[in-house]
Amino acid sequence: MLTTTDVVKDFQGHRALNKVSIRVPKGSIFGLLGPNGAGKTTLIRIINQITAPDTGSVSFDGKPLQRDDIFRIGYLPEERGLYKKMKVGEQALYLARLKGLSNAEAKKRLKYWFDKFEIGSWWNRKVEELSKGMQQKVQFITTVLHEPELLIFDEPFSGFDPINVNLLKNEILELRENRATIIFSTHNMSSVEELCDHICLINNAETLLEGEVSQVRNKFSSDIISIGFEGDPEKIRSGLNKRFEILEIKENGIGKEARIKLPGGATSNELIAELLQHTEIHSYNEVLPSMNDIFIQVVESASGKNTQKS
Template sequence: MNILETQNIEKKFANHTALDDVSISIPENSIYGLLGPNGAGKTTLIRIINRITAPDKGTILFKGRPLQPEDVHNIGYLPEERGLYKKMKVGEQALYLAQLKGLSKREALKRLKVWFEKFEIQAWWDKKIEELSKGMAQKVQFITTILHEPELLIFDEPFSGFDPINANMLKNEILELKKKGATIIFSTHNMGSVEEICDHITLINNSKNILEGQIDAIRKEYKSNIYEISFNGNTQKLASSLNSDYEILEDTKINGYNAVKVKLHKQTNDNKLLSLIIPVVEIISFNEVIPNMNDIFIKVVNENKN
């Protein structure tokens, strides 16, 4: 079941189209990556999901029915442009934001206590945000985003601006939240983090959704029949054993052993390749090269340009 679906969303600003017929489906309890270059329309889509702006056309379904104003209580949002009131005390501020998300004061206090203990930051309660370091403020920010235990969490470029320690904490907490049943939307152009934690992705470029699906399926779809072999023996000998169905792309070393990247043409397969080289060299490793998201990202965006 999909927790959120956008159907044919269109949003135009005065001189450009931010979103053009964008439809995505976010499966429940997944970590969904919203990818795309800067200015592609990711933030606009997120703002529409958060009911900050309204689409010109299209509908949004939350748990199968049109998104209602009260549904924002079920969404936690960490925007790319984020911060807190600098002059307000940590505790007061967290309480205020929690109440805006529909929690009662008592419930908010109870939950804040738990989180402050977990992060060992009880001593900050009466401090002003401006007295905290940036990393400390980020912890408070994270707590205020998830305190109302939303079913859907939206993080816009969550790792930008977080220091490595907090970024790691954030990653672990996100995985933890998923375990507890939450669905997470991730907007980023940092592909490394996408591969690590996302299950599904959609790639938005130039206000259009150009690629959507499960991350493993997409990577498989974009693999190009290249194998990497490291071996003990002579590269020349190996090369001479291959016919025109095979093409050596790269001649390198892996862990001190000679290695090559071989592209296979359609008529052949990896077993045939193995049978050809086993007689001439001693094989140390044999892997299919699966493209990483970064490569796919660049490839698809460039294809789309032409």
């Protein structure tokens, strides 16, 4: 759907993006991750044609990005707001028409969305009379109203209250059902696990990590196995071959769980065979690192490298 190839953007004195290439598959939810100042917003602005890359290219739907493509993109920036003195309906209509909708079409669609969010009575109220949460709903509507094929949400959950975060998540999933492609940048790693199919991690203007979420997590798998079992934990402690390192054994209301590190070269089957001699196994799971752990690990090791270099 959208690819960027070796995008470079320099601002006087520092490089905001250094040969960043991403590939956003059609119909996927793409997470753009990275610490503050990594260059996410700059990349998003390039995709929205607010700024242009110094070198490199962006292609949209297989063709180089064109001016008219902005009608097919919906953008909810991190720095977002509305004209405070304008009426809600008028404002939504104005923003929709700037996105190329006709007056009649925009009105029809606004009616649908206002009904859906049950905010029809706000039409003639001024924005400054609305609470922040109410404004967020209006902002969301104006972003999706022209039914864009590509939606870009920059830090969508920052500043949204929990109810609206939930609403937004559901809407994002629904939009994907309707074959829209979604890019969103966020710090909120749990939402990444929940929503994203693909991710790209940017740090210090460079891509550190890119790919499908499941692949990424597998790649960072730390070979830790979680086992649910029945029986005496001591038996495992004393009986298990010393090759396998027991990290911890927990007991709680649900059952007993042991975390065991699989050493290099050992397979799951070997561990299971070993364990079966001492206990009864209920479940066997590979513990995948959370996106949060991966994020911290990757960024820290990258900045470690940087400090060593300098």
